[in-house]
Amino acid sequence: MGGETLMRKILDYGSRADPYPLYAELRRTPVSRQEDGSYAVSTYHELLALLHDPRITSTHKDREEAFGGQFPPSFIGMDPPEHDRVRGLAMRQFGPPHSPHRIHDMRGEMEATIRELIDAFPAGGEIDVVDAFAYPFPVTVICRLLGVPHEDEPKFRTWADELVASIDPRPGEDPSVRLREGAETRRELALYINDLIENGAGRSDGGMLFRLAADHDAEGGPLSRVELVVTAILLLIAGHETTVNLIANGVLTLLRRPDQWERLRREPEIAPRLVEELLRFEPPAQIILQRGALADIEIGGVTIPEGSVVAMVLASGNRDPKRFTDPDEFDPDRPDIEHLGFGSGVHSCFGAPLARLEAQIALTQLVRRLDNPRLLADPPPYRSSAVLRGPRHLPVAFDRVL
Ligand code: HEM
Numbered sequence: 001m002g003g004e005t006l007m008r009k010i011l012d013y014g015s016r017a018d019p020y021p022l023y024a025e026l027r028r029t030p031v032s033r034q035e036d037g038s039y040a041v042s043t044y045h046e047l048l049a050l051l052h053d054p055r056i057t058s059t060h061k062d063r064e065e066a067f068g069g070q071f072p073p074s075f076i077g078m079d080p081p082e083h084d085r086v087r088g089l090a091m092r093q094f095g096p097p098h099s100p101h102r103i104h105d106m107r108g109e110m111e112a113t114i115r116e117l118i119d120a121f122p123a124g125g126e127i128d129v130v131d132a133f134a135y136p137f138p139v140t141v142i143c144r145l146l147g148v149p150h151e152d153e154p155k156f157r158t159w160a161d162e163l164v165a166s167i168d169p170r171p172g173e174d175p176s177v178r179l180r181e182g183a184e185t186r187r188e189l190a191l192y193i194n195d196l197i198e199n200g201a202g203r204s205d206g207g208m209l210f211r212l213a214a215d216h217d218a219e220g221g222p223l224s225r226v227e228l229v230v231t232a233i234l235l236l237i238a239g240h241e242t243t244v245n246l247i248a249n250g251v252l253t254l255l256r257r258p259d260q261w262e263r264l265r266r267e268p269e270i271a272p273r274l275v276e277e278l279l280r281f282e283p284p285a286q287i288i289l290q291r292g293a294l295a296d297i298e299i300g301g302v303t304i305p306e307g308s309v310v311a312m313v314l315a316s317g318n319r320d321p322k323r324f325t326d327p328d329e330f331d332p333d334r335p336d337i338e339h340l341g342f343g344s345g346v347h348s349c350f351g352a353p354l355a356r357l358e359a360q361i362a363l364t365q366l367v368r369r370l371d372n373p374r375l376l377a378d379p380p381p382y383r384s385s386a387v388l389r390g391p392r393h394l395p396v397a398f399d400r401v402l
Pocket of ligand 1: 058288346
């Protein structure tokens with residue numbers, strides 16, 4: 001099958017439960033031209049090279065048209081040097097090197113949140129791991145980090161679901177319809193966040209949003225109001241949709257391999273390695289769509305012409321046998337798990353330390369407390385998105401909560 005039809009098949013919902021054989025076919029042509037003139041990159045070394053290539057832009061036209069009528073792009077859609085200024089200002093409030101302890105300070109709070117969620121499981125019976133566990137946890141964490149009131153969380157769930165749907169193209173559907181719907185959701189979210197900053201900026205115990213708004217000392221700062229709103233939306237959405245999928249993919253992967261579930265229960269210290277291997281084996285962000293070529297780029301025996309749209313199939317690179325031995329084996333003991341699950345280069349995931357810690361805590365506590373867990377549906381029903389891929393529901397039966 002040619003690369004062009006393969007990419008359509010990958011985006012097709014019927015392939016969601018197991019896209020990996022299709023990625024293996026795609027890798028036969030590391031850089032393949034699609035029927036619409038765009039390019040798909042599927043092998044590890046080519047992906048890594050392009051993720052670090054300054055001739056690849058994130059400010060792609062389609063993206064700007066989708067959102068730009070109302071808002072400037074967030075920093076995920078900017079190139080250096082503008083990207084580095086906004087990312088740098090946000091980073092000052094978030095993690096190293098300026099506030100290295102902020103995330104690890106949250107460990108106790110995260111453990112308490114997980115404990116409460118598990119305590120609320122029915123004493124014996126069934127749960128949906130997504131709705132009862134994987135979803136509410138990261139939402140709570142990101143809302144606390146940003147300073148968003150927890151009671152507003154249901155609103156965010158709706159907005160986040162709508163935004164994820166809007167970046168998920170479906171074959172045969174006009175993508176502009178979805179992108180317009182996404183723009184409308186962003187507008188609602190923007191108004192909400194603007195109100196929040198207006199009303200809460202004076203709060204002394206404010207979260208990251210309020211501190212960002214008041215960061216007058218930083219070089220290049222502070223962010224303008226519109227930059228702040230757009231950054232907040234990015235953090236809110238990027239900060240939980242992906243983490244939900246990492247946790248749900250993790251539970252699924254471990255329940256399919258009861259020896260690994262048992263091992264994490266006995267050896268909680270392997271959690272960091274296990275989470276890294278999960279990010280390689282079942283990465284929540286499978287594909288980065290819509291990068292653009294600023295020049296002709298020769299790679300993988302192909303010339304990507306200037307102006308082309310480029311899709312980076314990260315999840316395929318993570319299973320590339322030229323990079324990983326036995327790539328289809330889940331093996332937390334592999335000596336070197338340098339996966340592409342968080343991307344790479346200037347746009348590499350800003351929230352990686354937070355996402356890692358959340359998944360480590362969530363999985364370690366769940367394996368300790370669920371007695372005799374069993375998957376009730378394998379494969380489970382998946383979310384529609386091929387890009388941010390994960391189960392929509394994950395029904396699990398167990399004997400008791402320990
Ligand atoms: C960027 C994955 C969690 C915030 C990225 C990128 C990937 C990714 C692949 C690169 C996108 C690109 O190159 O265009 C993930 C995964 C996560 C996760 C798999 C969870 C398992 C988070 C969290 C936050 C976050 C918790 C925030 C609190 C961001 C931001 C960017 C980003 C702001 C843009 C960085 C930039 O453009 O400089 N993430 N992410 N992510 N992520 Fe994450």
